[in-house]
Amino acid sequence: MQIPEWLVGLLVSSVSSATIVAAVAWLLKSWIGERLRAGIKHEYDDRLEQLKAELKKQGDENLALLKSEIDRQAEKLRIASSSFSDVQRAVIQKKISAVECLWLAVIEMRRLTPAPIITSEVLTRSELLGVYKGPLGDDIRAIEFGLISKFFGEVENHRPFLGEVVWSQFASMASLMGRIVYLFRQGRVDPEKLVWYEDQGILQIISVLFGADLAGEFRNLKHSQIRWLNAHFDRQLFSTIDIFLSGREFGEAALQHAEFALGAITRPSPVP
Numbered sequence: 001m002q003i004p005e006w007l008v009g010l011l012v013s014s015v016s017s018a019t020i021v022a023a024v025a026w027l028l029k030s031w032i033g034e035r036l037r038a039g040i041k042h043e044y045d046d047r048l049e050q051l052k053a054e055l056k057k058q059g060d061e062n063l064a065l066l067k068s069e070i071d072r073q074a075e076k077l078r079i080a081s082s083s084f085s086d087v088q089r090a091v092i093q094k095k096i097s098a099v100e101c102l103w104l105a106v107i108e109m110r111r112l113t114p115a116p117i118i119t120s121e122v123l124t125r126s127e128l129l130g131v132y133k134g135p136l137g138d139d140i141r142a143i144e145f146g147l148i149s150k151f152f153g154e155v156e157n158h159r160p161f162l163g164e165v166v167w168s169q170f171a172s173m174a175s176l177m178g179r180i181v182y183l184f185r186q187g188r189v190d191p192e193k194l195v196w197y198e199d200q201g202i203l204q205i206i207s208v209l210f211g212a213d214l215a216g217e218f219r220n221l222k223h224s225q226i227r228w229l230n231a232h233f234d235r236q237l238f239s240t241i242d243i244f245l246s247g248r249e250f251g252e253a254a255l256q257h258a259e260f261a262l263g264a265i266t267r268p269s270p271v272p
Contacts, residue, residue, distance in 0.1 A: 091161070094158075094161040095161050095162075095244070095245060096245065097158065097161070098155075098158035098159075098161040098162045099162070099166070099241055099244070099245065101153070101154055101155055101157075101158050102155050102158065102162060102166070102170055104153070105151075105152065105153035105154070105155045105170070105174075106170070106173070106233075106234075106237070108150075108153055109151045109153075109173075109174060109177060110230065112147055112150055112151065113177065113226075114139065114140070114142075114143045114147070114181070114184070115136075115139055116131065116136045116139050116140045116143070116184065117143075117180055117181070117184060117196075117226070118226055119136060120194070120196065120225075120226075121223055121224050121225045121226045121227065122223055122224075125195055128191075128194045128195050129191045129192070129194060129195070130191070131187075131194060132187065132188055132191065132194075140184055140187065140188070141188065143181060143184050143185055145181070145182070145185060147178070147181050148178035148181055148182070151174040151177050151178055152171075152174050155167075155170060162244075163244055163250075164258040164259065164262070165240055165244070165250050165254050165257075165258045166237075166240055166241060166244050167258075167262075168257075168258035168259075168261040168262050169209065169233070169236060169237055169240055169258075169261075170237070171261075171262060172205055172208060172209040172261050173209065173229075173233050175205060176202060176205045176206065176209070176229070179196075179199070179201050179202055179205065180196045180202065183196045183199055183202075184196070197218070197221070197225045203215060203218075203219065206218050206229075208261045209233070209236075209261065210232055210236065214232060
């Protein structure tokens with residue numbers, strides 16, 4: 001349906017110019033507002049995407065740095081752990097070698113012990129006093145002081161890997177046997193020294209090595225003194241070596257006793 005021209009003219013003539021201006025202004029304002037909003041939204045979206053990209057880039061870089069640092073620390077830990085394991089294996093091997101050397105020295109000590117000393121444990125006191133005049137006289141005269149140093153063998157070279165407790169026990173036994181050799185050498189001028197198991201120096205070492213109770217048991221022996229010493233020494237040494245090689249701690253008391261024992265065997269023994 002067409003609007004009559006006279007009606008259009010009437011409507012146009014009835015609308016004031018102010019109204020037209022106001023309408024145009026409203027339209028322009030709306031259009032400009034929409035453009036501004038669209039521009040702002042577009043800029044916001046661009047900035048948001050840019051910020052996201054920057055954060056992602058930063059995150060990737062930080063993640064890469066973190067991963068690199070973790071890998072670096074892990075490698076350091078691996079190297080340290082490997083080095084520690086290598087050192088530990090080397091130390092354990094040194095300890096085992098030291099113990100083997102010590103036990104071979106114990107066996108050698110017994111092999112080197114002169115026959116008259118071993119025989120003395122089956123002789124009576126009176127027989128010992130006259131032993132220089134009997135069949136063993138020549139063998140006793142052949143005993144050399146050099147045996148004392150031979151009893152220690154090469155063990156002292158391994159001392160750093162034996163620990164003080166193991167070393168003190170071995171050193172005490174070697175010193176005890178060395179003292180017996182000394183007494184037999186002196187027996188040619190003082191026969192009383194041939195009764196070595198009554199010597200105060202010997203009894204002192206036995207007390208330090210095995211304790212007062214076993215020292216009392218030793219004093220009451222009538223024979224087999226050498227075998228008694230060897231049996232109790234072996235039992236004690238094996239127990240100590242077991243603790244030593246297993247890595248268990250000896251405790252402060254054992255360490256103090258080892259220090260005391262080493263001090264005791266280096267002090268001059270009383271001579272009756």
